[in-house]
Each structure stands twice: as structure tokens, then as C-alpha cells.
Amino acid sequence: MNAYIAVPLAASVVAILVAFALVQWILRQDQGNEAMQKVARAIFQGAQAFLRRQYFTIGLLAIVGAIVVGLLLAILSGSAQSLGGITPFGIAWRTSVAFLIGAGCSALSGLIGMNVAVRSNSRVANAASRGLGQALLVGLRGGAVTGFLVIALSLLGVTLVYVIYSAIGPQSIDNTPVLIVGFGFGASFVALFAQLGGGIYTKAADVGADLVGKVEKDMPEDDPRNPAVIADLVGDNVGDCAGRGADLFESTAAENIGAMILGASVYETLGRNNVGWIIFPLVVVGLGIIASLIGLFAVRGTGLREPGADSKRDAGAIAMGRLNVGYYVTAAFAVLGMVGASYLLLGDKWYYFAAAGVVGILNSVAFVYITQYYTSGKWRPVREIAEASKTGPATNIIAGLAVGFENTALPVLAICASLGLAYFIGTLAGIERPGTGIISTGGIYATAAATMGMLMSAAYILAMDSFGPITDNAGGIVEMSNAPEEVRVVTDALDSVGNTTKALTKGYGIGSAALAAFLLFSAYLDVLQKNFKGAGTAYSVNLANPPVFIAALIGAMLIFLFSSLAIRAVGRAAQGMIEEVRRQIKANPKILTGEVDPDYAACVDISTRSALRQMVIPGVMVVVTPILIGLILGPEAAAGFLMVGTIAGILMALVMNNGGGAWDNAKKYIEAGFLKDENGVPLKKGTEAHKAGVVGDTVGDPFKDTAGPSLHVVIKLLSTVTLVLAPLFIFFHPQ
């Protein structure tokens, strides 16, 4: 073992300590008046109830998953000679244990983060009365608890499992990374259900609340008379906070493990004398956490100009500027960390890989800009959708779908450029697996470095993301507790900033998922190569081979089918919600006059039950299909399935995320009065154009918050499943 393994261990422990210090700091903040606390309590209880039931279901599924995978590997995988004498049973228990640890850590970080988020919201609402700066700080630090816990626990888990499995042997160091893939599989297993269930929950509530509240009854957002309002506020937490947390937990874990597998290849190729190649990813992510911590504390809450009632937009821009400072500080220190880690660990050609890592960091910046272009009201795409709203909902939808499909182009080109450039730089380092010809080990490792570079800012990005639901909730609490106008200005401004940061995180998530996926199936191929009988030639995934082509076609189809199920789940759950809200309002007219509180719990219950019921089938389908493909059609077909499924997944996730985001902001653009009729009169709320905008926003909801983010997870899950079960596929289909 290399002494630098202390870096990820120390970094994650520091991050966890900081997270707990932040919790103490937040709990010391004033939690607001009784009215605020009452709303916050309702949100807290709703979130608790859902998460308890959700993680119970996920836990059951995970235990079944761990047992099935373990049994399959133990009984059927034969002897995996390439792992240095370890028995099938040895592979099996290590995989299952890693799976359960991964699943457990993921669930733990999600639960703690959520608990803090739902405690931060009323404190942000209260801090808002003391000014923008205070509220910004409380919101960001509340989000940072999730952000740092998630990334630190993920890193700590992978590092510890790696250290322990290395220590107990009997396999050699370079065969250890493959044994901890189970950790990534467990994490993605939990992430899939957490993101999908959370996504269904949040959008069923949101769509239901909006369609009756805003469209039929002309209520404002977060009106306490709306029976679905608490469910909506709970949804922000379980979808954006817990769901995205699990997503990035899993990204970090899977990318670390995939990169370590590729590192093991380089280690072996270069004569097994520098473990640095294997632990480089862990060190880089550790330094990324430190960079993110510096970025976090670079965000200051003082010296902000306080906004007047007429300058929400300015206030938002100022607050966003402060958050951006933190991001750029993080990126700058990430570059330093990447260069340092490469220099210390990667031998005399380190600078090639440092350069590739910087390409990854630049890719993350590119994704942030591209996402803003497609989802902000400042540029053509959102304006085009708003303009199309003038001729009604149909043209709004057509324009939105056109933007959604179009927005695949720039991100794909960015991914291709990053991958191509990193690969090219890596080939210059001249590290070749002897005799295999086609694939340059150095080139592939450089793409891994780029992926790690992109991932370095994950903790900060995730803090900004969790900032979103906290400020969104704070806005709701302020609205429902009848706080004065100047407080609303602050929370409205932060809420709009939160929307931007949520969109950015999704862009970041898909960009890193795309790189991660390439890395993971490179790792899968590496495993196949090692077990390939045709020594001296490269293992190839030949799309011209009919079974491979058929598997590829099914892989892409699975993505479409999954998207369909996710969208439909929201549609159905929302219809149930709409009927309940209508029923309550009809049954008791005093709800509308505000004399009687509606039955919030009934709506929370509908969301909870629909989400739990409808997350199982699509989730299980995504886990089982790659296994069937691998068993029936073989490991090469599984690779084709994986790659083409991944490509389709990247594209659909982009369509869903940014299309949905553009619809959302087109509506906001109209509400802000920027869309004008031929006489220059703004077409605000109440006009037909605005109603068309609301339709588009509603359609975009399941796109951007259910199907899209779940697809990030699906992409990586496909890779981890195939990677874990590769020995099985090879056993049944020996080359």
C-alpha cells in the first residue's frame, strides 16, 4: 500500500467533521416564529414518513439483490483464474458485502443530509428577515452538509473496502479493484430507487398542486389553502436533496472504482512497481473535497447590497455571483490538486495525465455554461419557447420539444471533445498493453483522469444543489406564515438562484455520468480482455455481429421504455393528486376562504404510496435486463447493450433535463413580464400565453425531475451490473 492512501482517508474524515460542525452551526440559528416552525414541522414529518417507508422498501430490495448476486457468483461463475487464485465463493462474499456497505453508506448519507435540509429551511426563512447575506449563508451551509457527507462517505467507503480487501488477500493488489465493484453496484442500486421514487413523489405533488391550485383556482405558488402544498414542499427535499445526493454518491463511487480498475491495468503493464496508478483516483477525489471546502468557505454572507422590493432579479444575480465565486475557487484549487496528485503518483509521464485531468475540469465548466444557455431566459432557446406560447399550448410544446432535442448537440460535442482530447493526450504518454494493438492503455487511463477531474468539484456542486430545495422550502414557509414583503423578496431571489443551481447540477450530473460510463465500460472491457483466450489481440465489441447488434438495439430501447414508465408514473400519480385536491375543495368550501386548513396529510400519503408502488417495476427492469442479455447473448453482446444503452441514455437525459428546465424558465420569463404582445404590453399571469407556459412547465416537470435524473443513475447502473456479473457471462460464453 502507498502512503498517499492517507490523503483520501484524511480528506473524507475532515469533510465529515466539517459537516457535523455545520450541523451544529445550523442548529444554533434561530428557527423562526411559531408559524414558520409549524410549516417546517409538517414538511419534516412528511419527509420522514416517506423516507422511512422508501428506504425500508429499498433495503428489502437491496438485501434480495445482495443475496441473488452473491449466490449467482458463488455457484455459477466457475473459477476466475485472472483474480489470482481467489475462489468463486470468495468473489461472491466480497461482492455481496461491498454491495451492502455501498447501499448502506448511500442510504445513510441521504438520510442525514435530508434531516439537515428539512431543519435548515425554517432557519433560512428566519435568516431572510436579517438580510440576503445571512439567508444565503444558512442555505448554502445547510446544503453543504449533504454535499460533503455524500462525497466523503462515498470516498471513505471505497477507500476502506479497498484497504481491507487488499489486506486480507489472497489476490494481488491489482486484482483488488474488481472485487469492490459491488460497492458501486450497491450504491447505484440505492440511487436508482431513491432518485426514481423521489422523482415520482416530488412531481406527482408538484403537478397536482399546480394544475388545480394555479390553473383552476388561481392560487399563487405555495398557497396554504392548497391541500397539496406540503406534499409539494416535501417533494423538493426527497427528490432534489435525497435523490441527487444518492446519484452523486454513486457517481463518485463508481467512477473511483472504474478508474482504479483501469489504473490496475497500467500498474500491471508498467511492471507492478507503482501503486500510485491505482490509488490516484482516490487521492484526486480527496483533494477535490479539500478544494470544495475552500470554495465553500470562500462564499461570504457579508457586504451584500440588500435588495428593495422591486429588484428581485438583481438580488438573485448578486447571490448567484457569490455562489459562482465559490465554484471558481473550487475549480482553481482542483487544478492545483490534479497537478499535484499526478506529479506525486503517476511517474515521469505525469504531466500528460495532469493535462487530461484539466480537460475534465474544463469539461465541467463547459457543461455549466451550456446548461445555462439552454435553460436561462437570457438566451434564444427559452425565449423561443416563450414566444411560441403566444399561439397556445400546442406550439409551446412543439417549441419545447424542439429545444429539448436540439440541446443534445453541444453537450455531446463537449463530451466527444473531452474524451477525444484526453484520449489523444494519453496516447502520447506511450503506455501500451503489449500486443493488444488497438486500445492504448495510456489513452484510456487519461480519459479516467479527465473523469476524476470533472468529479473534483462534486461536493461543492452538490452543496449548491441541496441549497435549491432548502431555499425553495424557505420560500414556501415564508409564504405560508404570512411573513412581510421584504422577507419574501429575499427568499424569492434565493429560490430563483436555487432553480439555477439545480439545473446546473443536473447538467454536471449528466456530463460526469457520460464520462463515467465510458470509463466503466472501458473497465468492463479490461476485465473481458484479461479473460480473453485470444491472447495478443484486442478484445473487441463488434457491432456487426448480429447478437451484438440486437443487444445494442435492446439497450437503446430499454432507455426509451424506462423513460416512458417514469413519465407515466408521474402522470398517473398526479391524476390521483388532482382528484384528491378537487375532492377536498369541493367537500369543504371553507378551505378556499382560508377558514379551515386542508388535509395536507392525505395528499402526502397519495404521493408516498404512488411513488413507492411505481418505482419498483422500472427499477427492477433496468437491473434485470443487462443480466439476461449477458447470460443469453454473452459478454460481447452485453458490452454492445451497455454502450448503445449508455449513448441513448445520455441523449435522453439531456433532452429530459434541459428540455424541462427550458420549459420551466420560459414560464418564469413570461411571469416576469418579458414576453410582450404586438403593442408592447407584457403578457403576464392570467393571459393565454401564460397558461400555455404553465402547460409546458407541467410537461417539463416529470422530464427534468423524474426521468432525466433517474437516467443518470440508469447509465451507471447498467455499467456496474455488467461489471459485477462479468465472471458469470464469461463462464457461460467462453471465447
Place this chain on the structure above:
Amino acid sequence: MNAYIAVPLAASVVAILVAFALVQWILRQDQGNEAMQKVARAIFQGAQAFLRRQYFTIGLLAIVGAIVVGLLLAILSGSAQSLGGITPFGIAWRTSVAFLIGAGCSALSGLIGMNVAVRSNSRVANAASRGLGQALLVGLRGGAVTGFLVIALSLLGVTLVYVIYSAIGPQSIDNTPVLIVGFGFGASFVALFAQLGGGIYTKAADVGADLVGKVEKDMPEDDPRNPAVIADLVGDNVGDCAGRGADLFESTAAENIGAMILGASVYETLGRNNVGWIIFPLVVVGLGIIASLIGLFAVRGTGLREPGADSKRDAGAIAMGRLNVGYYVTAAFAVLGMVGASYLLLGDKWYYFAAAGVVGILNSVAFVYITQYYTSGKWRPVREIAEASKTGPATNIIAGLAVGFENTALPVLAICASLGLAYFIGTLAGIERPGTGIISTGGIYATAAATMGMLMSAAYILAMDSFGPITDNAGGIVEMSNAPEEVRVVTDALDSVGNTTKALTKGYGIGSAALAAFLLFSAYLDVLQKNFKGAGTAYSVNLANPPVFIAALIGAMLIFLFSSLAIRAVGRAAQGMIEEVRRQIKANPKILTGEVDPDYAACVDISTRSALRQMVIPGVMVVVTPILIGLILGPEAAAGFLMVGTIAGILMALVMNNGGGAWDNAKKYIEAGFLKDENGVPLKKGTEAHKAGVVGDTVGDPFKDTAGPSLHVVIKLLSTVTLVLAPLFIFFHPQ
């Protein structure tokens, strides 16, 4: 040359003669009263004006294309040794000439078919007053002119070019098919612009007419007071008739050529003594035309029960039943033809390939059923969308998109099953290219046989398709000429049948495009294999190679971007149309009272100009991108691009076609009174649910009639472009 080459020549000449006889028969029919003729004349003039300008633009583009491709091949492709001593210049001129002949034949068949269709419509309208049977017969035979001309000209063109190029040499017979790929490229080039331009035209007019007419002014369909009504009726012809004709012209040509290339491989592998392997596809398609002719004349117009005013649905079902008889007769004779052709041409293992061909015929039947399931009001998908309309346009759209994404599953499984089964059957025949290992030549040839089997009924299917716009137009003419109610019942019934047949043709089109694409890139790989220096090993398309993966990602992205441009083109053009219609109605209130005719020509002009302007960029993009990929990243990357682009194209086309069709029929389901509120009262026209249904229908319009059908063509175009330019890619990137 083999004597059986006479079969395709004779069959296509017979079909052309029959088509002209049908023209005479149609022109002898009474063309209706003066009011009907006036409307028909307006449609005729609008269609003429558009097609003249459209084909002028396409002609210019085609000439430029032919010259550029010829020059590229002549100057840069080096010596293509594998074609038996033919010079680069020799390849170049043969390709360019074939390109121009293919483009010319495609344009010719489109123009003649259109001319007949716009002459048939008023005759169907008039025949409707003599009963359902007469109208059905005139409509189908009008459509048959397009159907048989298109397929016959395509077959005749390919056969003649093949015979002539074989005769002039110097290359051997088995190298000839590659030289006529230019014909397929020319045909797909024309088809792309014909389908895309026609699709934009028709939907700009349709969406514009509906959104102002139906939604804002409460007019019925085809109301003469609507300024966009003539443009809408013209659109049916240029989109469905000319566009789909060019699509299937190109399918037939490209599939014939691709199958011949694969046949040449088998011919060579088995010792060059049976040309039957090469001409089998031509003979099969020739026999398919004969089968389709028998099917056509099996449809009788007599003995039909005449519908009363309250039984439109019954009348439609009866008429559809008659058309189905023709289809089943065609399919039965196709099986006979397939078995016969295999027996006569494919040596002693003929029965394997006959069986694979029957798999293809069964696949076409499966597609017909699956398409009906997803787009007919009788089953769950359409009803689900209709139900979702109760809660407004947003849930209607969400449900429609869910259905659209979901409906990729069954067709993909059908394609996978057909391909897999045909391939498996073919491998049993035991024809292996010596030493190449992976790819079974017999298996691949069997997939070609399946493709040809699917294509045998193309002429009949296309006749049913062109029946659609003719009866749609007839309905419009009846409506606008104030014909009596009993006539309307007949035309309404036929119109709804036409909608079904149009949907079926699109399903058939995508199914055959998917098979064709697999066949074409098998042909492309065959060309690469022949030029592959690594003799004795199979040429493979390795997705794990980063440039191949990058190309694949770009291939899928291109499909999304193209869809975006196609949808957006309709949205923009429709907005222009909406503004013009509103302007006319506002400028002259007498239009609404019916005292003054609106300015139809102004709307026709808007559709024409938008379509021509907006078809060029997406079209050129699709042609140029594969060329750039091949030149920059090499032939293997081009293959990856092609395959993954094809997979994405198949899926998106399914989403677009059937999603759009489902939305359309959900609206019709509501209009027919099948959707009921909680008290059992039908939610018909005028209700909010119906308005939501109209929004969905409008969104579906550019899906199903612009982007979807254009994607069929794109899929095949990508293959023909790469196939034509393969020598160039190989020259720049020798293995």
C-alpha cells in the same frame, strides 16, 4: 446473366402498364359537379406550384451532389483493386450517372403519382354519391397508380442499371452491385428532401388551419371559410403521397442493391457459379409486385352494405375489411413467390432462405398489428391519452409522450426476433466466408431474404397509403362543395380508413427501414472486409475504440438534432400561417360569414416558402455529417456512426410516428363520444377534455408527418452515403 433477370423486367413493365390503364380508368370517372371541380382545381394548382418549385430545388441540389460525389471519388479514392481493375474515374462516373438516374426516377414516380392523386380526389367525392363501394374502388385505384409506379420504376431502374453496367464491364458480375449504389444514394437524396419538404408543408398548413379554425373560431374541419384549408388539402398530397412514395421508392432501391451486394459475397464464396444469389432480390421484388397486383384486384367494390348516417364507424370497418382482404391475398401470394424464387435461384439449400424470407413477411404482419395496437382507439394506449385529457392539455401531453416512448418496445423486439431468427436459420445453411470466423455469410444473406420478404407487399401497402390523402381530399371537397349528408357519411368513413392505412404504412416503413439498415451496413462491412488488409480475420467495428465510440455518440445525436430541426420548422411555419389566417379574418369580417372567399393562395404560398427554406439545412446536414466522420475518423468510425445512428433513428421514428398517431386518434376517440365524465356523459367537442385532445393532436402532427417519416429516409440515407463513399474513407485510412 441469368434468364430469370427477365422476371423483374417483365413484372415492372406489367405494373407500369397497369398503372397507366388505371389512370385511363380513373380519368373516365365522372369528376363531379362544378363546385367539386373548383375545389379540386385549387388543390391541383397548389400542389403543382409547390412540387414544381420543390423539385426544382431538389434537382439543383441533386446535380451538385452528383458532381461533388463524382469528383471526390474520381480524384481521391485511389485505386480500388477489389473491383477488378476499374479506374477511380470509372467508379466515379458510374456512381454519378446511377445517382442521377435514381434521383430522376424517384422524382418522376412522385410527380406522376401526385398528378393522379389530385385528379382522383374529386372523382372519389363524386363516386361517394353512388355509394361506399364505388368510392372505395376509385380511391384505392387512384392510390395504386402511385403505389405501382413507384415500386416498378424503382425495380426497373435498379435492374436496368445493373444489366447495363454488367454488360459494359470491365468489372466482374460480383463487383457490379457496388457500382450501382449511386442509384440508391440518388433515390434517398431525393426522398429526404421530398419527405422533409412535404412534411413541413403539410403540417405547417394543418397546424395553422386547426389552431385558428378549430380552436379559436370553432369551425369544423375543412371549412371553406378557413383561409388555410386549401393549403391543408394540398399538404395531404405532397406529404403523404409524394413524400411517402419517394420514401418507399428509395427503400426498394436501397434494399435491392444492399441485398445484391451481399448476394455477390455468397456468389463469390460458393465458387462464382450461381448468379442466382445476386439477382434473387430483384426477382423477389418483381414477384412481390405481381402478388400486390393480385391483391389489388381482389378488392371488390360491389356487395357492400351502404351505411346510414349514424353508422360511420361500421362503414369504416367494412371498407377497412375489404382493404385487408387485398393485403392478405398479397401476403399469401408473396409467400408463394418467395418459396418459388428461392427454389429456382438459391441452390440446394434454398429452403433455409425461403424460411427466412417468410420470417420477413411475418414481420410485416407483426408491424401492422403493433401499429394498430398503439394507434387505434380500441386499445389501452389511445384510451390512456384520452383519459388523461380530462385533467387538461398537460396530462394529455405527458400521457402521449409516455405512449410514444413505450411503443418502441414491441417493434424493437419484433425486429430483433426477425433479425435473430433469420440470421440463425441462415447460419444453418452453413455458408461461411473462409477464414473470417465471426460473420456467417449465410446468416447475413438470410437477413437479406427476410428484408426482401417484408418488402414484397410494398406496392400494395403504398397503394393503401396513397388512398389516404385521396380520400382525405375527397372529404374536404365534399365538405367545401356542400354535398348532401349521405355523401359525407361515405367520405368520412373512407377518411378514417385512410388515417388507419397511413399509420400502417408508416409502421411498415419503419420496420422495413430497420431491416434495410441492417442489410445496408452489412453491405458496407462487406465492402470494408474485401478491402481489409488483415486477410483471414473478420473486419470488426469495435465500439470500445474511442474514435468509434465518439462517432457513434455523434450518430445518435445527429438523429436528435435532425428531429429538432424538423419539428421546429413546422412550429415556425405554423406560426406564420396562424398569423396570416388571423390577419385575413381580422381584415375582412365577411370571410367568417361566408360572403367572401378567403385568399387561399396566400396561405399556400406561406407553406411553400417555409417548406422550401427549411428543408435545406437539416437535409444537407444529414448528407454531409457521415462524409466528414468517414474522412476524419475513418471507415470503422463511419460504421459505428452508421449503426448507432440507425438504432437511434429507428427508436425516434417509432416515437414520432406512433406517438403522433396515438394523439390523433385520442382526439378522434373523444370526438366520437367514447370518453365520459364521472356521470357517464360523453365529453365531446367543446369540452375542456376535447380541447386538451386537440392540443395533443397538434403536437403529434409534426411528429407523425414530418420528423417521423423523414427519419425513415435518414436511416437509409446514412447507409447509402457511407456505402457510396467507402472507397474514399478506405483510401484516407488504410488499415
